[in-house]
Amino acid sequence: MQSTMMSGQRPAAFSGSKARLDKAVRPAKLARVLVPTVRAVVAGATEAEVDGRALRRSLNQTGRYVRQPRNDPISQQKMDEHGVGYSTSGLVAQMRTQGNLWKEGEITVKLAKAYGYCWGVERAVRMAYEARQAHPDKKLFVTNEIIHNPEVNQRLKEMDIEIVEAEGDQKDYSKIGTGDVVIFPAFGATVQELSDFKNRGVQMVDTTCPWVAKVWNSVDTHTRRSFTSVIHGKYSHEETVATASFASNYVIVKDMKEAQYLCDFILNGGSREEFLTKFAKAVSKGFDPDTMLSRVGLANQTTMLKDETEQIGKLLEKTMMQKYGPEKLNEHFLLMETICDATQERQDALYEIVADPEIDFMVVVGGFNSSNTSHLQEIAEHKGVPSFWVDSAARIDVEKNTILHKLAHGELRETTNWLTPGKAVTIGITSGASTPDRAVEEVLHKVFKIYNPDFSGIAPKDCGPVVTPDEEH
Structure with missing residues (x-):
């Protein structure tokens, strides 16, 4: 470069x-007992698979779940004063x-x-301000930075909204109790986090960007049709972590180079051990490249380069046609439009x-x-x-x-x-x-x-x- x-x-x-x-x-070290973010994210969490679509629908039935802004004028005034709108x-x-x-x-x-x-980012910040206005006497937590802006996140801290920050791939939610308010950031939250907080009796404010949720729907479709999700993104990014949690089987590729390696493996096979080493942090648990790459669907982290996502999609399409024939492409490759406008x-x-x-x-x-x-x-x-x-x-x-x-x-x-x-x-x-x-x-x-x-x-x-x-x- x-x-x-x-x-x-x-x-x-x-x-x-x-x-x-x-x-x-540099992130400050946390004086806490840390637990993995993707699996046992809070006390009592399990690693059992959860139906992501059904879970998201069930949150509305709890009476403790908000996913739309209220357009509160007092919150708007504070956002204007703080310069976060x-x-x-x-x-x-x-x-x-x-x-x-x-x-x-x-x-x-x-x-x-x-x-x-x-729009999605402004919406998330607005909902965080409205959560503080609606719950002035409660403890408020965000499961990650609300957005990737240091000044906005500092403003939330000044309003006594605690951002639960991770060290590596670990995070501690042990201080969050029944009755507290938990805000899911614009990047979304994992299936495991949504399930665990639903069961903990907290008030949930879901600011997940609708474009991110659109990607989740795509991945959910992959799962229901027994396709492996190929996710164009960064495996450690909060959004990609959340998206991957909605997939049964997935592999994350960060660029065309990794996508080319993946497609070469699909066409020609190769060393299973080398593949799993290369994508050690970027595949689902128990992933088998020899059996799980015959049917693939493409998804993406919404903030990746549009052109590169499109190139990866064309490469996967060409690969599956070459391997299985054009007449069987739809049986082996699934593409849904998820590039954020x-x-x-x-x-x-x-x-x-x-x-x-x-x-x-x-x-x-x-x-x-x-x-x-x-x-x-x-x-x-x-x-x-x-x-x-x-x-x-x-x-x-x-x-x-x-x-x-x-x-x-x-x-x-x-x-x-x-x-x-x-x-x-x-x-x-x-x-x-x-x-x-x-x-x-x-x-x-x-x-x-x-x-x-x-x-x-x-x-x-x-x-x-x-x-x-x-x-x-």
Whole structure:
């Protein structure tokens, strides 16, 4: 993969770089008794298989299950105050009314046509705020980060909503008791978690993104028709962990390289031991590659690159036709449309903006553990456009003119003199689907401040409510 700092294909208003380790992003160790997240997630849990579809339907019958926002005005007011919703009066809102363009002195900013909060993410944050408003005197827990944004998750902690964080593949739910409120994040929760919390008598608030639930329906169909699910995703990602829990048999492939290995095995066979070693953490319990790959269905982590998911689907289709013949394809390969529109739109918009010859460099804003944001950075790098990925404005030091940013493959790098005050520059900017508008505004404010020390902010202007493309689908 090409490094952003190695690209010399476009003029850029920065120079110099050095790498350093960001100790702040290392997870703190938990002083708890830890148990596996996927199997015995809470005390009394069992490893018995559960019918995922039937379980999800049964949750509605408990009287303790909420899966729709209430659109509570008090919660909306708090979200606006905390800057965890859509901007309706700030810089981003004003850019929307001006063709996603802003000029500030020598700086021209072009905002991608599709960026930031998707409907499913905003919905999850809204439901968490509404849960606190509805249960002011109860203990509230989230089974993981509500979304992959550090500032949003910090706001929840400040509202006394505890995020149950994992260390490795282990998590402790022992402090959650009957009557407490448990929030399932936008990424969803595993079948085992849903079953265990149903039986524990807790109030459940399910903020799972409907697009993720759509993938679960696909995997459930694979299971019911005795197909093995091939999941395009990252085996340790919360969403993929949840999706895999709905499948009886599955194998997770992270990219085309692993998909090609899988297809070669389907066509030609190979070493069973080598296969199981390669996918040791990415297959279902008791998986047998010699017998479980004759019927496969494709599913995906919703935040993966759309093009790669499509390529993997075509590769699997070609493989099964070659092995079993075109006339028997439907007996051996099952494909259902599960690519998230929001992810696709943000990726398409990024491809468009990096093709703009006026752009000097990109700024990508989003959580460092956000998969969909990492793919936005990856697109910019692949296209040879210098790009800086930050999770918040705190990564920019105005006085020193430095930026601590991440590359798509994970390296954290500090770049000095990344801006050149006095030299005109055109900046492209986008943000991941878990990034509120205020995070983008705060980044741009610091950029403007480096160019003009007297910059004091953008006066608010009411731009009306936001209608997202996702809500129209």
